[in-house]
Each structure stands twice: as structure tokens, then as C-alpha cells.
Amino acid sequence: MIVLGIETSCDETAAALVERGPDGSGRILSDVILSQVADHAAFGGVVPEIAARAHVEALDGVIAAALREAAVGFASLDAVAATAGPGLIGGVIVGLTTAKAIALAAGKPLVAVNHLEGHALTARLTDGLDFPYLLLLASGGHTQLVAVEGVGRYRRLGTTIDDALGEAFDKAAKLLGLPYPGGPAIEAAAKGGDGSRFSLPRPLLGKPGADFSLSGLKTALRLAAEAIAPVSETDVADLAASFQAAVVDIVRDRARHAMGSFPTRDGGGTLVIAGGVAANQAIRAALNQETAAHGFRLVAPPARLCADNGVMIAWAGAERLALGLIDSLEAPARARWPLTELAAAGEAAA
Ligand code: KG4
Ligand code: ZN
Numbered sequence: 001m002i003v004l005g006i007e008t009s010c011d012e013t014a015a016a017l018v019e020r021g022p023d024g025s026g027r028i029l030s031d032v033i034l035s036q037v038a039d040h041a042a043f044g045g046v047v048p049e050i051a052a053r054a055h056v057e058a059l060d061g062v063i064a065a066a067l068r069e070a071a072v073g074f075a076s077l078d079a080v081a082a083t084a085g086p087g088l089i090g091g092v093i094v095g096l097t098t099a100k101a102i103a104l105a106a107g108k109p110l111v112a113v114n115h116l117e118g119h120a121l122t123a124r125l126t127d128g129l130d131f132p133y134l135l136l137l138a139s140g141g142h143t144q145l146v147a148v149e150g151v152g153r154y155r156r157l158g159t160t161i162d163d164a165l166g167e168a169f170d171k172a173a174k175l176l177g178l179p180y181p182g183g184p185a186i187e188a189a190a191k192g193g194d195g196s197r198f199s200l201p202r203p204l205l206g207k208p209g210a211d212f213s214l215s216g217l218k219t220a221l222r223l224a225a226e227a228i229a230p231v232s233e234t235d236v237a238d239l240a241a242s243f244q245a246a247v248v249d250i251v252r253d254r255a256r257h258a259m260g261s262f263p264t265r266d267g268g269g270t271l272v273i274a275g276g277v278a279a280n281q282a283i284r285a286a287l288n289q290e291t292a293a294h295g296f297r298l299v300a301p302p303a304r305l306c307a308d309n310g311v312m313i314a315w316a317g318a319e320r321l322a323l324g325l326i327d328s329l330e331a332p333a334r335a336r337w338p339l340t341e342l343a344a345a346g347e348a349a350a
Helices: 037-041 048-070 089-106 115-127 165-175 182-191 215-227 233-260 281-293 311-322
Strands: 002-007 012-020 026-035 079-085 110-114 133-138 143-150 153-159 269-274 296-299
Touching (some): 002 115, 079 115, 079 311, 115 133, 115 143, 115 296, 143 233
Parallel strands (some): 079 110
């Protein structure tokens, strides 16, 4: 089956075509992403109104490019999938409404995809994973450790009680005068820095459970920077490295706790990382060590598929379609939509 996926929940306008075989294997036919990063950079973050307008302008062309790249017409589609939430509501409405129009005009089923489920299921496309597995979803808006037990079946083991991981990177970068998005900027600055120069707090480290807390770390970073102002380039590198070292310790500790509470099969398990923060090499390296120490395997989809993209929505749509989980054209766009409220096969929608 061939599914068109549309993603417009944040600042990427994306569309992709994915083919899912009867054996559950997947193949990417096309993958088009138009980033709005430049439109928002001057504001140091995503401006919802600018994002929604940019999606309106770009989406038709992005979908046409995805169809052209795959040499597939609307008539060959088996379904149209779009992010229906959670996300910036203006953008979500643009993508979902477009998907409904295509579904209606072409007479194809609609799949209203939860953006987080898109991130959660990507590793099944890239690595052919079986359920269950552990997922660390770390993006600009979300930080969750989740037991992925099936399509639509998610058990949350931990989340952030304040800032999301990507948000913490973005805020840290802003206060160090580094560009947006902050994650790649902090990682690059940290490369030349001394991560032991500033001793920053690691909130919740060693505490039971798998929740995260990052706002205290951000405040401590600000105070450390203010104490040595004006900061030199070396200071910024050391501050960035010290911040990243603290985040790495936090992520490692929280993942360790989640793995400890996750029943493994055959003495092993799999931890998948997804979301933009999963691109961070220091975090990947730490999780590689930590998973190995627990008899787990770390699976990290390619960076392009960890950040927001259309492939993950097309694939989640294909997985749901294969289970008969399609949606009506009344499906609502939602700003908020926790993974734990999804419908799975054989269950009524929450
Ligand atoms: O998943 P994503 O592309 O968009 C959503 O938020 O849904 O994630 C973007 C977030 C931003 O906060 C960005 O700063 C962060 O991911 N990020 C990183 C890195 N690359 C992107 N954080 C740390 N290290 C990176 N290399
Ligand atoms: Zn995302």
C-alpha cells in the first residue's frame, strides 16, 4: 500500500510517500521537507502565525514535489495521512484540511495521525523493529520515555515536569547568544569547550522514576554566564559544553531508570531515540554506553528521520491503515493530544 503523509505541526512543511509491503516492511518513495527555520530565526523561536501562513503558501508545492519524486498520482494512493496534532493549531489545520480535501477528491481513506506516534513508529520503518520497545522522544516540544507496545498502544514511563529537552537547548543557546535552533548550535560550540569548567545542577538525577526537569539547569547556566560577563568565545564554548554534559548525565540517568522498569525479552530490549534532540552525538554516545550496559540495543533512525518530516506521518498512516484504523473527514485538529489517548486496533477512540 502507498500512503501520502503530510506534516505541518511546527516549522517544517513536509510531504512524503511511503510504501508498506504485506510483510510490514517499508520503503520511502519520496521525502520532501521545506524548512521555515530562516523565517523564524530572527525571533529566536517559532512564531505560530508566521508558521501557519508559510504552510498555506508552501504545502501544495511540497505535496506536488513528493508525488513527482515518487512518480505516483493521487489515483495510486491507498490513503492520505496528515498530522492531526499535537502541535501549533494553525499549521495542523492547514495540513489536515489539505489531506481531507485530497482524500475527498480522490476517494481515498484519511488517516489522522498523532505526530508523536509518527516519531514513535519511525524505527519500525528504518530498522524493522518488532513491539515492544522503549522510546525516548526528545524534541522542541516533547520529552517522553514511553513503552511502545503496539500501534496506538503507549505507556508513558516519564516526561518533563517543566521544559522539553529541545526547548532547554534552544533557551540555553539564546542566553549564550547562539543562533536558533539552539541544539545544533550548542553541540557545535561545545565541541571546543571544557565541559567540567562549570558545575551545573542535574535535577532529578538518581531520583526514582523517569521524569525530567530542566528549568533549574537553564537558570544555573544563566547565573554562571552572568557571573563572568562579558563572556568570551572560550567562555561560551565552556558554558555550552558544561550545559551539554549536564543534559547528557540527565538523559543517561533517566534512560537507565526507564530500562530498569521495562520488561525485556530474552534478556534484551531496544531503546529507540527520536525527535530533533536525537541528532545530538554526545547524547547518542552516552545512550550507546548505557544501553549496552543494560543488555539493550540503541536504535537511532537517521537524523533526517528523527526531526520532523513527512515520512514518519506517511508510515504511521500506513501502519494504521494496515490495521483498518482510518478516520472520518470530521477528524479534529488538536493542539494537545497525548500519546496515551490514542485509539489502537479493537478499541474505541479516546
Ligand atoms: O523534532 P524536531 O525537529 O521538532 C519538534 O520540536 O517537533 O526537534 C527540534 C528540536 C529543537 O529544539 C532543536 O534545538 C533540537 O531539536 N535539536 C537538537 C539538535 N538538533 C536539533 N538538540 C540537541 N542537539 C542537536 N544536535
Ligand atoms: Zn516532532
